[in-house]
Amino acid sequence: MKLYDAHAGNPKRVKIFISEKNLDIQREVLELGTDTRSSDFLKISPFGEVPALELNNGQVITETYAICRYLEAAFPEIPLMGTTPALQGHITMWAQRMHGHFFMPLGLIVRHEIPLFADVVDQVPDFAQSLRRAMPRKWEWLDGQISDGRQFIAGETFSFADVEAMAALSIADAFGLGPQETLENVNKWAASVKSRPSWNA
Ligand SMILES: N[C@@H](CCC(=O)N[C@@H](CS)C(=O)NCC(=O)O)C(=O)O
Numbered sequence: 001m002k003l004y005d006a007h008a009g010n011p012k013r014v015k016i017f018i019s020e021k022n023l024d025i026q027r028e029v030l031e032l033g034t035d036t037r038s039s040d041f042l043k044i045s046p047f048g049e050v051p052a053l054e055l056n057n058g059q060v061i062t063e064t065y066a067i068c069r070y071l072e073a074a075f076p077e078i079p080l081m082g083t084t085p086a087l088q089g090h091i092t093m094w095a096q097r098m099h100g101h102f103f104m105p106l107g108l109i110v111r112h113e114i115p116l117f118a119d120v121v122d123q124v125p126d127f128a129q130s131l132r133r134a135m136p137r138k139w140e141w142l143d144g145q146i147s148d149g150r151q152f153i154a155g156e157t158f159s160f161a162d163v164e165a166m167a168a169l170s171i172a173d174a175f176g177l178g179p180q181e182t183l184e185n186v187n188k189w190a191a192s193v194k195s196r197p198s199w200n201a
Contacts, residue, residue, distance in 0.1 A: 001025055001026065001053065001054065001055055001056055002025070002026045002027070002028055002053070002054045003015075003018070003025050003026070003027045003028070003051055003052075003053050003054075004027075004028050004030060004041070004044065004045065004050050004051060004052040004053075004054070005027045005028065005029045005030065005050055005051060006029060006030045006031065006032045006035075006036060006050045007029075007032065008032050008050065009103065009106075009107055009110070009167055009170070009171050010049070010050065010051055010064045010107075010167075011050050011051040012167045012170060012201070013051075013064045013068070013103075013163060013164065013167040014051045014053075014064055014067050014068065015198075015201035016163045016166055016167060016198045016199075016201050017067075017068045017071060017080065017160070017163050018071065018201065019197060019198035019201040020078065020080060020158065020163065020196075020198045021071065021072075021075055021077070021078045021080065022077075022078060023071065023075060025053075030050060032050070032116065033116045036048050036049065036050055044060055045060070045062045046062075047062070049062065051064060051067055052067075053067045053070065053071075068080075068081070068160060068163070069081070072160075080158070080159050080160045080163065081095075081159065081160045082159070090154055090155070091154045091159045091160055091161055092160075093154075094153050094154040094159070094161035095154075095159070095160045095161040095163070095164045097161075098153060098161055098164035098165040098168060099164045099168075101138055101141075102138060102142075102164070102165060102168035102169075102172075103164055103167055103168040103171070105131045105134065105135070105138075106131075106135075106168055106171040106172055106175070106177065107171065108127070108128070108131055109128045109131050109132060109171075109175060109177070110171060110175070111123070112124055112125065112127055112128035112131075113125070113128045113175075132175075132177060135172065135177045136180055139178075139179040139180060139183055139186055140180070140183060142165075142179075142183075142185075142186050143179070143183040143184070143185045143186045144185075146185045146186065146189060147185050151189075151192070152189070153165050153189070158196075162193060163198075165189075165193075166193050166198070166199065169190055169193070170199075178190070
């Protein structure tokens with residue numbers, strides 16, 4: 001099995017997941033924007049995007065969520081996506097909230113601000129600015145949601161929801177959009193996940 005990887009947000013989601021599951025998977029690190037757009041890589045990943053996971057039988061799975069679903073099913077030890085229907089629904093709900101309301105807008109800021117993506121999207125700096133302005137309210141919302149004392153995003157156990165939130169946090173930190181210092185609950189969660197080995201995955 002091989003993971004096509006690069007220094008970027010979506011591969012980071014998979015690498016955190018792999019690290020938390022204690023898996024050892026071979027990686028091929030590509031240069032974003034050059035290797036990822038080569039004709040050879042387009043044969044592996046049709047949008048020229050990482051992550052892509054090549055299985056031992058040659059099958060390739062792209063899309064971070066699909067890769068994580070595969071890994072959870074193939075390696076059920078250290079479950080990150082829930083072991084009962086109720087828990088699976090609950091964790092997926094929180095993971096989608098972290099993805100849709102944090103990772104996606106932060107990813108759009110990246111796409112609309114950095115030169116690497118200038119020929120991938122029509123960059124609209126005002127759009128990026130409006131997404132930036134929305135971030136403090138999002139962190140504030142999350143702070144309120146986890147003010148019930150829970151240790152992790154979806155409850156008392158580390159889960160895929162934390163993986164999504166950690167990947168978002170790493171982009172937020174890099175772009176000066178991390179949680180406001182006054183938000184005690186989010187900062188406590190952030191400090192705790194930053195002390196996990198998977199943070200550096
Ligand atoms: N929907 C995909 C998105 C993957 C994606 O956008 N990957 C970016 C890096 S974060 C990429 O490979 N970009 C390649 C390029 O722009 O050349 C997923 O969930 O994994």
